[in-house]
Amino acid sequence: xxxxxxxxxxxxxxxxxxxxxxxxxxxxxxxxxxxxxxxxxxxxxxxxxxxxxxxxxxxxxxxxxxxxxxxxxxxxxxxxxxxxxxxxxxxxxxxxxxxxxxx
Numbered sequence: 001x002x003x004x005x006x007x008x009x010x011x012x013x014x015x016x017x018x019x020x021x022x023x024x025x026x027x028x029x030x031x032x033x034x035x036x037x038x039x040x041x042x043x044x045x046x047x048x049x050x051x052x053x054x055x056x057x058x059x060x061x062x063x064x065x066x067x068x069x070x071x072x073x074x075x076x077x078x079x080x081x082x083x084x085x086x087x088x089x090x091x092x093x094x095x096x097x098x099x100x101x102x103x
Contacts, residue, residue: 037056050081053077053079
């Protein structure tokens with residue numbers, strides 16, 4: 001999902017999908033999450049795991065911009081990857097079964 005806009009009444013609170021206005025661009029292989037350092041876990045809901053895709057040249061773990069990673073992710077998210085728990089669990093099981101190098 002490409003992030004078009006974001007809005008929050010508080011920057012300190014955790015941000016949810018409701019804080020983003022986004023559009024679907026493409027489906028990506030879940031392997032993309034493990035293969036790219038600029039993809040970080042942003043939140044987990046009762047139905048989904050949400051990953052932030054930031055600029056590859058930017059380190060969201062560098063806290064000079066803000067004291068908490070979730071605030072940096074909120075500002076620097078260019079895209080979001082939203083994966084249902086069912087799909088994510090199936091993918092993790094498949095990767096473990098096939099001895100994926102990253103796991």
